[in-house]
Amino acid sequence: MTDNHSNKQSEAKPAASILLVDDDAGLLKLLSIRLRSEGYRVSTATSVKEAIRLLADHHFSVVLSDLRMPGQDGLFLLEYVAANHPSLPVILITAHGSIDDAVIATEKGALGFITKPIDHAKLKEALTNAISQASVSASDDWDKDIIYRSDSMHRLMNQAALIASRDVSVLISGASGTGKELLAKAVHAASPRSGRPFIAINCGALPEHLLESELFGHKKGAFSGAVSDHIGLFRAAEGGTLFLDEIGDMPVALQVKLLRVLQEKALRPVGSTQTIPVDVRVISATHKDLKAAMDAGEFREDLYYRVCVVNLRLPGLNERQEDIPVLARHLLAVSAEKHKVQVSRFSDEAMLKLCQAHWPGNIRQLVNVVEQCVALTASPVINLSLVNQALINNSDYFLTLNEAKEIFERSYISRVLKMTDGVVSRAAELAGRNRTDFYKLIKKHDLCVDDFKQGEPLERTVD
Numbered sequence: 001m002t003d004n005h006s007n008k009q010s011e012a013k014p015a016a017s018i019l020l021v022d023d024d025a026g027l028l029k030l031l032s033i034r035l036r037s038e039g040y041r042v043s044t045a046t047s048v049k050e051a052i053r054l055l056a057d058h059h060f061s062v063v064l065s066d067l068r069m070p071g072q073d074g075l076f077l078l079e080y081v082a083a084n085h086p087s088l089p090v091i092l093i094t095a096h097g098s099i100d101d102a103v104i105a106t107e108k109g110a111l112g113f114i115t116k117p118i119d120h121a122k123l124k125e126a127l128t129n130a131i132s133q134a135s136v137s138a139s140d141d142w143d144k145d146i147i148y149r150s151d152s153m154h155r156l157m158n159q160a161a162l163i164a165s166r167d168v169s170v171l172i173s174g175a176s177g178t179g180k181e182l183l184a185k186a187v188h189a190a191s192p193r194s195g196r197p198f199i200a201i202n203c204g205a206l207p208e209h210l211l212e213s214e215l216f217g218h219k220k221g222a223f224s225g226a227v228s229d230h231i232g233l234f235r236a237a238e239g240g241t242l243f244l245d246e247i248g249d250m251p252v253a254l255q256v257k258l259l260r261v262l263q264e265k266a267l268r269p270v271g272s273t274q275t276i277p278v279d280v281r282v283i284s285a286t287h288k289d290l291k292a293a294m295d296a297g298e299f300r301e302d303l304y305y306r307v308c309v310v311n312l313r314l315p316g317l318n319e320r321q322e323d324i325p326v327l328a329r330h331l332l333a334v335s336a337e338k339h340k341v342q343v344s345r346f347s348d349e350a351m352l353k354l355c356q357a358h359w360p361g362n363i364r365q366l367v368n369v370v371e372q373c374v375a376l377t378a379s380p381v382i383n384l385s386l387v388n389q390a391l392i393n394n395s396d397y398f399l400t401l402n403e404a405k406e407i408f409e410r411s412y413i414s415r416v417l418k419m420t421d422g423v424v425s426r427a428a429e430l431a432g433r434n435r436t437d438f439y440k441l442i443k444k445h446d447l448c449v450d451d452f453k454q455g456e457p458l459e460r461t462v463d
């Protein structure tokens with residue numbers, strides 16, 4: 001599995017990749033030769049089981065599969081792809097084509113259905129159609145700010161790419177700190193509206209009357225303090241995307257007015273009698289269970305179905321632990337550049353601790369932990385002690401006894417060196433250790449003796 005294309009070099013767009021599945025080895029070889037001669041990249045599988053294994057490790061533009069195969073057949077593979085890779089188009093081929101087969105395959109999500117012997121012109125047309133429907137009408141860096149390598153995120157981003165070009169309302173759900181606004185921006189960047197504004201507002205940050213004015217605008221004199229006309233965010237986002245963050249916190253009375261705007265595609269500013277048409281795509285987000293809020297009378301059911309034509313659920317960081325190393329490395333590079341610090345990586349032990357830690361604050365918490373490590377490090381390599389210290393400062397994380405000892409030991413050595421102005425022999429004597437052992441402890445915790453000479457150390461420690 002590769003990281004997302006924030007790490008891609010600027011190069012020519014690669015040829016479309018086809019997964020070809022058939023139990024007939026001769027047909028596989030013949031089709032592979034033909035398709036490769038036309039510039040496609042082709043992977044082959046002689047069974048559904050082998051195809052599923054390839055799908056787990058690689059990304060394809062289209063699946064071309066025989067319908068009739070011993071054991072698990074093409075319909076089984078079609079259902080698997082629909083459930084696990086919903087944006088991946090599937091074309092089925094068979095020597096036993098019939099209207100019934102075509103109907104069943106289409107109902108289960110097949111994009112195309114062709115019969116043997118294969119008409120190569122029809123196959124080429126079907127492949128071109130499938131690949132064009134699956135492609136994103138945006139630049140290759142549409143999701144450059146979302147760092148991932150996990151299967152769950154790949155599936156989510158495939159869904160995001162698919163719905164980006166379809167002008168439907170999207171609800172992004174997920175816990176606080178998972179990156180809902182980043183995902184909304186990515187969907188906007190991949191959409192035909194990408195050249196128009198993306199405007200965000202937190203629906204829980206303003207009282208009802210101010211939120212209404214911010215969304216729909218107001219006329220001069222509409223209320224106390226309205227000293228001039230205000231067009232509002234819907235009109236400011238004309239032709240683009242309006243992101244309603246934490247829509248679950250919107251007052252019920254205002255939900256009614258929002259619903260009317262979404263239904264009529266027109267609004268009336270506060271204090272105005274004029275109705276103004278608007279062309280805006282709405283992407284909403286919430287950390288709440290909106291269905292539970294509906295049951296409690298806190299969220300309107302009709303509005304829910306209006307804003308949630310498609311639901312994209314962002315997994316928490318604990319659900320995508322394989323993303324932690326690549327996220328941590330990315331955040332480290334960003335933070336080091338921001339603070340002009342010469343730090344290059346985490347030690348193996350430090351990275352392991354990040355992967356094993358609990359992340360109730362999700363990516364936002366990881367950002368804070370990495371920032372603190374970069375701010376406090378005196379070495380190019382961030383060690384385990386710094387990570388432990390940052391974790392305890394940024395969460396309710398409970399340290400093991402060994403982790404607590406590591407933090408205390410580092411703090412103790414730093415304090416002794418501070419007290420002796422960095423004179424190691426005096427510090428070792430004060431600590432009751434011989435000089436050689438004390439030097440080993442200094443090295444273990446990546447402390448620099450020069451930082452403690454004649455004044456405060458550059459690195460701050462926890463007392």
